[in-house]
Amino acid sequence: MTDNISIPEEIMHRADTLMEDRFARTDRNLPVVATLFELGLSHVTRDLMENPDLYKPQADMSMPKKKFEPVDPIALMRKEIKLPSLPQVFIEMRQVINDPSSSASDLAKVISQDTALSAFLLRMVNSAFYSFPAQIDTISRAVAVIGTNQLSTLAMGTSVMDMFKGLPADIIDLELFWRHSFSCGIIASHLSKTFKQGTPEKCFVAGLLHDIGRPVMMMTLPDRAVAATAISRNKKALMFKAEQIVTGFDHAELGGMLLRKWNLPFSLVNAVLNHHNPAKASKSPEALYVYFANIIAKTMGIGGSGDFFIRNVNNERWEKHGLTPDKLRQLDSELTPILDEAFSILKNMNN
Template sequence: MADDTVYNGSGDDIAPEMLEAAKALLVKRYKYIKKPDESMKRLAWIGATHVARDMVASPERYAPVESGRVIPDVSPLDPLDILRQDHQLPALPQVFLELQQAISSESTSADDLAEIISQDPGLTAFLLRMVNSAFYSLPMQIDTISRAVTVVGVNQLSTLAVGTSVISLFKDIPEEVLDMEQFWKHSVACGLIARRLCRITGQGDPERAFVSGLLHDIGQLIMLQAEPERVAAVHAHARDKDTLLFAEEKNLLGFDHATLGGMLLRKWNFPFVLVAAVLEHHHPKISQKEAEPALVHCAETIATGLGIGSSGEFFVQPPNMDVWTSMGLTPERIDEMVEDLDEELEEAFQILIKQ
């Protein structure tokens, strides 16, 4: 991607040298974007200003990676071997299992769902915080789960409850390989952006889009739990070769985190649309009838292009241009996508991750 597409505007509140440093970094991150359209150029411009401000606030995140390291070889792995090791997978709480049954049943009522959720005080508290946040911007205060179900909808709230209840299963992962706060910021940002894309384009369902984005990199977490040293080596190889992380996973392991994540959600009996969104978030199928895989695919490109959080992937993934074009993204629409995103992200992050 040419230098002049990365930053091409003013940043009066940012020191010129910091803008130049951010621009140089963004040129590297956009390495695989070969023929950017005007919306991608606008994304890069906004990303440069966002990264420049983050460089000022958190310079330690941008320290150079040490060179000359000895990177161990990585042998292939069968993803089924990971999923067969039930003792290494997080234990699903009873409320999760009951929510799974509820979400797959057409006869689930508002009262049924409220009763299931109310069994878990933590889930109850954070769903109420979510419903009363800018995520919904409702005109009234919602003080009970029953009322929340009535206002938001049975399917919508059950999807949100199932998806967000997974987060608590992955809070003990060591941060030697991956900064978990940055990982979840990236994930929450993908969910919020997928939800915004859903509403702007009229494609898909907002809650399903959010949960799909939130969980799209869950395969990374399973890999980290099951094979932390192997994952660390794969990350090191990807950075050393300047290759896309998911491509290096497939090259060295024989599969990528999207495949493993989709397999895990299938094992957990998640709805097909959420499985497909996780499975296809790097390579959405053009024939896919559900919109969520395409929404998450584009949301990840946007979140990484803005430099929000990190899943361990350094580069902005090149989007499938048919899918990207189908979103009708223009520079103006990119502006609309990111308007007040930082504020919404911070509120959602505090509710979901810092609870």
Template sequence: MGFSDKPFRNAAEHGVDQATMDRVVSLCDRRFRYAESDHPVSGVLYDMALRWCLRNVSQCIAIPSSRPEQVKDTDHGPVDPLDVLQGEMKLPSLPQMVTELQKVINDPESSASDVAAVVSRDAGLSAFLLRLVNSAYYSFPSQIDTISRAVTVVGTKQLSNMALGVAVMDMFGDAGKGRFDIKAFWKHSIAVGIISQRLAERAGLPEPERYFVCGLLHDLGRAALFTARPVKAAVIMQLALEKGIPLYAAEAEVVGFDHAKLGGMMLRKWNFPFSVTMGVLHHHLPEKSEKFMEPNIVHVADIMAKAIGLTATAEQLVPPLSEVAWKRMGLSAADLLAVEEGLDALLNEMFSVLLQ
């Protein structure tokens, strides 16, 4: 039985005509073409996709009309990811503040005041973190007006992880400008970050903010590829849309590796925590990472974000769910519904905070 064959409320119950409902169902069927329709989790996600699409039908239906840029690949053959990082792209060094922050994080004798002192030297980051801790993301009952107070309330490791993620996001704020929708890219990344943290909380995992950072940076390799090899990136997008295959599969076919590998290499070079690096490197193949939960959480969060229509590109396909990742998390389909509760409002809040 396919997704569209399963009973779903009739159009009148959702205030739309049957023709609109049929278009939404057709769109969601295409979005879930690689998902296992008999898997209970896929069924929950499919119904979730329908609900979110019906909230804004015009926007939902408009997305697939995007057509790939017609380009010719004059640089045939695979690409060495090291060439991307060390050659055309010239991978930048992390800001001095981030390097200092990493040292403080890794020093067992450092204190909250040490972290606050490092962060406070960067006015932009300080202002951002204060906006963040006073947002619905944390929902503290009273205003927090100093970095030292923010570190004390949020926690040294948690705030430090957030600072690292935001610093990298800032470095790639204009990645691939003019070649792809950078705002859509970061909306998807933020959504995966928030969903990752919520899933980690439902699973009772420690330091859930670390999972937010993994989700926020999971597609960083794609931004890097668009920046370093824009023609190759356009060819990849063209191939994915013409063949109707996931973007990461098109990446492997065109350049010989996918964005997850490139992103993992970048974070490794920057000495990010190994668990965060693994979360990015294996988010499409979580089976490869037995020791870390991050790839499993980000894998499911990425699927959920794409299911509800928050995608980084015109390629709208929901990746197939890894049964291994799902079992490792120890969650139920009901947990996904709990994660969805209030998600729309939280996402809008975080978009306003992070995408100013």
């Protein structure tokens, strides 16, 4: 990716320092970990040159001094937690999907009322994400080509992206958050297509929403969310483990409960709930691919939800599921143009 480009020594040093920090708790003698580091270093070096603004220095955070008592996540969810309202298009789509008398044209009509969502979906279906040979120029045509279930899953997942726009940047950088989430969805979908397991659209949406518990925690338990971030940074701890220290649960559990509350399909709930738990994810392709995609996206340094460190992977687990070092390099070369185009779509969506 950085071949034939003159890279300033300062950029190379910054990229190497960042990656050494990110992989501080891993065993780089493991073939898969060594390959992830190699590919990630290439991506981060390129990104530092092309998007230096995405790599702002982190503010120093002191360790929390008080001990937090556990919170009951079920009680938290039962309360009318102060979240932004679900987008109207999300609510209307769910009503159409749950109505046995509705048709594909009814779904197309609902989506078409939201011009921003329609434009986003048309750009997605005409991108390398699908690689259709002919141009698709209407939502009705997209429904016909992709299918009602697939397009509705895609539309419902992406409609949620506007929910947290009011959060202050000093609490969570939403540009970085959605950049990471979007890339995780793209990678999970690509793994589904490559290994022909699971549903690519469900994998995309599960990846897109896998960290949704993070902004929810920021809104409902801000002091604890900040404390977890401080613990993660100072101790180089995985964020979900730091969250468990200050709340008794983590963003994956909170996100899974939220999706359940929204009555989303169980496959999506399960994927979000278990994206840090590969042992429980192994029987669900969507959950397993989101687990893999999350680590790959973090390795590449693509955005972030505040969780910067890479966990030590089980080399045999990755290779057993086809993610050998050679396959990871092949996937990296396939994903680069898809991700580049996807980020262009995401940037236009947010402008």
